[in-house]
Amino acid sequence: MSATPELITIAAPIRHDWQLAEIEALFALPFNDLLFKAQTVHRVYFDPNEIQVSSLLSIKTGSCSEDCGYCPQSARYDSDLNPEALMPVDAVLKAAQQAKDQGASRFCMGAAWRSPKDRDIQRVVEMVQGVKALGMETCVTLGMLTDKQTQVLKDGGLDYYNHNLDTSEEYYSEIITTRTYQDRLDTLERVRDAGINVCCGGIVGMGESETDRAKLLLQLVNMPKHPESVPINMLVQVEGTPLHGIDSLDPLQFVRTIAVARILMPQSRVRLSAGRKDMSDEMQALCFLAGANSIFYGDKLLTTDNPMTNHDQQLFDRLGVRMGGSSYA
Ligand code: SAM
Ligand code: DTB
Ligand code: SF4
Secondary structure (H helix, E strand, O other), X not given: OOOOHHHHHHHOOOOOXXXXXXXXXXXXXXXXXXXXXXXXXXXXXXXXXXXXXXXXXXXXEOOEOOOOOOOOOEOOOOOOOOOEOOOOHHHHHHHHHHHHHOOOOEEEEEEOOOOOOHHXXXXXXXXHXXXXXXOOEEEEEOOOOOHHHHHHHXXXXXXXXXXXXXXXXXXXXXXXXXXXXXXXXXXXXHHHHHOOEEEOOEEEOOOOOHHHHHHXXXXXXXXXXXXXXXXXXXXXXXXXXXXXXXXXXXXXXXXXXXXXXXXXXXXXXXXXXXXXXXXXHHHHHHHXXXXXXXXXOOOEOOOOEOOOHHHHHHHHHHHOOEXXXXXXX
């Protein structure tokens, strides 16, 4: 978009010194004022009618040692999932080609690990290189990384690493006990320092308060550099997991979270992530108005269902939205 430097500074400042009270004040705005502000910021850096689409593949499924209370892939919960070992490279590339044929510009590969083993990283690098050769951007999410593993991924050409903070530091221990918030921040710092683009966001609808949502966004925005990609997931409630059956969040509170993320991180891709299957088309349209400009696209997320691609195509047609914008701002 062709905004003058003055307009950019006034309408969409890039700040890393936000205070919690300022973010809570954004959450407290009348809904229409909040959405207007978010859409105004959105238009400074982005074409409002263009949405980036990423497809997901679970390259290693289930049997995970961690106890994340939302996750069907934890070995601790009885979630009726078939565990699968790390996939062969050719099967991954076949899925990536299909995702590309359907219009995805980025291919995100997720593994149910606390952290990868060095020998796993070699195979993941082969996947990354193969997917890049198809002309797609690459993203992986493998859990905690060592310095060496991070560098191997960078040298292998990885574009993005996804590692979510999930919630506020205060609420975190209600959800996960097998690794700390600081462990997550350490991995994120390694990824940033290695020069890999950061994809980091969280999950809402886990019983957290609005202050927890504000604190999650505070953590993200006050990082030395904003994550290039910010996935906002609505909890997908899976039977057998501890969070199954929790009261669902008011959908308008979810839209508010998207809008505040957009205002805080004007240049980032804010992704309307898990949970779309349970959202109406109208709610998704509100999320796009609030500044979401990326989605996970394809009939499956990692292990749960996502809207069918033809449904998403119809929604994009109805909204006059185009798929595109593979690169960061
Ligand atoms: N095992 C690695 C890790 O946890 O870092 C990578 C895969 S993990 C499944 C990736 C992310 O998916 C989690 O951090 C969480 O934010 C999201 N996620 C998992 N289960 C979810 C659910 N039921 N609803 C919404 N998001 C979920
Ligand atoms: C992210 O923030 N959401 C994606 C991706 N990053 C890896 C995962 C969503 C998983 C939803 C539950 C499942 O399908 O297993
Ligand atoms: Fe394992 Fe990741 Fe699921 Fe946690 S979110 S249980 S680390 S797969």
